[in-house]
Amino acid sequence: MADMSGRVLGTGKSGSANIMTDMETARLNILDATHAAFAEAKIDIAAIPSASAVLGLAGAIVGGNGQKLQMTLPFQHSLVASDGVIALQGALGDNDGTVVIIGTGSLFVSRAGDEIRFAGGWGFKVGDLAGGARIGRDLLEETLLAHDRFHASSPLTDAVMARFESNPYKIVEFAHSARPSDFGALAPLVFEYAARNDAVALAILRKAVMQIEEGLDAMMPAGPERLSLIGGLGALFGERLSAPYKAKLQKPLNDALTGAVQLAVKNFAAAGKEAVHG
Amino acid sequence: MADMSGRVLGTGKSGSANIMTDMETARLNILDATHAAFAEAKIDIAAIPSASAVLGLAGAIVGGNGQKLQMTLPFQHSLVASDGVIALQGALGDNDGTVVIIGTGSLFVSRAGDEIRFAGGWGFKVGDLAGGARIGRDLLEETLLAHDRFHASSPLTDAVMARFESNPYKIVEFAHSARPSDFGALAPLVFEYAARNDAVALAILRKAVMQIEEGLDAMMPAGPERLSLIGGLGALFGERLSAPYKAKLQKPLNDALTGAVQLAVKNFAAAGKEAVHG
Numbered sequence: 001m002a003d004m005s006g007r008v009l010g011t012g013k014s015g016s017a018n019i020m021t022d023m024e025t026a027r028l029n030i031l032d033a034t035h036a037a038f039a040e041a042k043i044d045i046a047a048i049p050s051a052s053a054v055l056g057l058a059g060a061i062v063g064g065n066g067q068k069l070q071m072t073l074p075f076q077h078s079l080v081a082s083d084g085v086i087a088l089q090g091a092l093g094d095n096d097g098t099v100v101i102i103g104t105g106s107l108f109v110s111r112a113g114d115e116i117r118f119a120g121g122w123g124f125k126v127g128d129l130a131g132g133a134r135i136g137r138d139l140l141e142e143t144l145l146a147h148d149r150f151h152a153s154s155p156l157t158d159a160v161m162a163r164f165e166s167n168p169y170k171i172v173e174f175a176h177s178a179r180p181s182d183f184g185a186l187a188p189l190v191f192e193y194a195a196r197n198d199a200v201a202l203a204i205l206r207k208a209v210m211q212i213e214e215g216l217d218a219m220m221p222a223g224p225e226r227l228s229l230i231g232g233l234g235a236l237f238g239e240r241l242s243a244p245y246k247a248k249l250q251k252p253l254n255d256a257l258t259g260a261v262q263l264a265v266k267n268f269a270a271a272g273k274e275a276v277h278g
Numbered sequence: 279m280a281d282m283s284g285r286v287l288g289t290g291k292s293g294s295a296n297i298m299t300d301m302e303t304a305r306l307n308i309l310d311a312t313h314a315a316f317a318e319a320k321i322d323i324a325a326i327p328s329a330s331a332v333l334g335l336a337g338a339i340v341g342g343n344g345q346k347l348q349m350t351l352p353f354q355h356s357l358v359a360s361d362g363v364i365a366l367q368g369a370l371g372d373n374d375g376t377v378v379i380i381g382t383g384s385l386f387v388s389r390a391g392d393e394i395r396f397a398g399g400w401g402f403k404v405g406d407l408a409g410g411a412r413i414g415r416d417l418l419e420e421t422l423l424a425h426d427r428f429h430a431s432s433p434l435t436d437a438v439m440a441r442f443e444s445n446p447y448k449i450v451e452f453a454h455s456a457r458p459s460d461f462g463a464l465a466p467l468v469f470e471y472a473a474r475n476d477a478v479a480l481a482i483l484r485k486a487v488m489q490i491e492e493g494l495d496a497m498m499p500a501g502p503e504r505l506s507l508i509g510g511l512g513a514l515f516g517e518r519l520s521a522p523y524k525a526k527l528q529k530p531l532n533d534a535l536t537g538a539v540q541l542a543v544k545n546f547a548a549a550g551k552e553a554v555h556g
Contacts, residue, residue: 063447119426120428122422122446122449122450123450125415125453126415126418126419126450127419127423144404148386148493150493171404172405175401176401214428215426215428218428
């Protein structure tokens with residue numbers, strides 16, 4: 001939480017707040033994090049009803065979820081925004097430009113004046129082609145293709161096969177119940193081997209970079225626009241972009257939490273009270 | 279079921295027999311189908327203990343599942359084989375060659391003398407790159423990429439979008455809970471639009487054909503070997519193969535059930551009793 005000058009007074013953490021799958025748990029975790037932030041700031045929680053909140057949540061723009069949540073929160077003013085908007089604000093400040101948030105998934109957000117456009121972020125099953133879950137899933141696929149001798153093996157596919165006790169059925173079993181984050185946990189291995197010029201690792205990342213650049217072609221107007229790659233894997237991709245994109249690449253100005261505070265200050269300046277971000 | 283000359287006496291159907299996920303249900307469904315076949319053949323089920331059975335089941339070669347099941351069945355002799363072996367025997371008879379079974383998944387089986395090799399069939403999440411589930415999943419992915427304007431749309435992606443009420447979140451929702459067969463149910467649409475030269479449909483099928491041919495390169499020795507594409511989508515792919523593969527392509531001699539009876543006759547000739555296939 002921050003005061004209206006944007007100075008951070010305290011922070012609080014709690015469980016995940018997925019308003020698409022479980023609105024009530026999300027609400028409780030938001031309140032829990034709010035209490036923790038007030039405690040750290042040494043402000044009585046009796047002040048919550050006079051605070052304003054900006055919440056950056058995945059799925060905020062789906063089916064009115066954000067508005068539904070907004071109405072159940074105890075703050076004087078609440079603004080539930082997409083996590084992408086918060087991240088964009090953090091990375092670009094008030095500048096126009098595009099951010100690609102690459103973690104388990106991949107989400108494109110761009111701003112031109114008042115207009116904010118989203119693309120991607122559909123989940124790794126039928127989208128998020130540059131995200132860690134896809135990279136990890138691709139790695140398992142290539143490992144099985146190497147096992148079948150359909151594709152060439154590499155030190156990376158050998159390492160994965162060894163990790164699954166040289167038993168392809170263990171890979172199938174893993175994939176059967178793996179969550180996106182379980183697939184995504186394999187992505188750092190691909191970057192690690194790519195740094196050693198492993199052919200399979202390089203091919204997987206080349207494909208992911210192609211996906212990023214296809215997205216940028218669609219999202220970025222020509223011209224000297226800011227571009228930032230953020231999220232857990234964002235920075236790792238920067239050096240792999242081709243020259244025209246690399247030329248536009250800039251370090252993110254700030255993180256998503258700072259973005260939330262900035263939005264709170266902008267939106268609730270009139271209210272003149274503390275701002276909370278979730 | 280058939281007599282030892284291979285003449286079919288009766289057939290029986292029951293639920294699925296997935297010995298990887300539920301051995302006991304598989305066993306009950308096999309017995310159920312056996313009873314139905316004996317009833318149709320008008321043979322007393324008291325004869326079951328003197329019959330021999332060949333069972334073609336997916337997952338038969340995984341972790342000793344087939345052998346475990348074999349020991350719990352009431353037949354005089356039981357042989358639990360991969361469904362791929364049964365299909366191979368049906369399609370090729372006693373000839374050497376390769377079959378690709380393309381339905382929801384894609385499985386390669388080839389025989390050279392006594393040696394049978396398998397590849398693929400790992401499930402659509404990390405394999406089965408030419409199967410219907412992958413084709414359906416690719417279609418949803420392309421529809422979302424068209425929605426995001428990352429890729430060009432086509433009449434096919436427009437039709438899919440309309441089917442999901444022009445709401446990309448409905449696609450995400452569908453994909454979230456879709457079983458392989460649900461994705462696979464979209465595959466015929468891709469073939470339908472490919473026949474009308476839809477660019478997205480053609481691209482999806484070109485990718486699938488490339489996967490088939492990569493597999494054949496690895497599985498088929500050079501020379502005049504038999505090749506058959508079977509399964510629900512197999513025949514649809516025949517005309518799309520490139521010339522060298524098309525030249526080797528032959529219609530399957532028989533179906534998988536005939537293959538099972540042939541294997542039963544071969545394996546249990548000495549027993550001289552009725553053969554059951556599951």
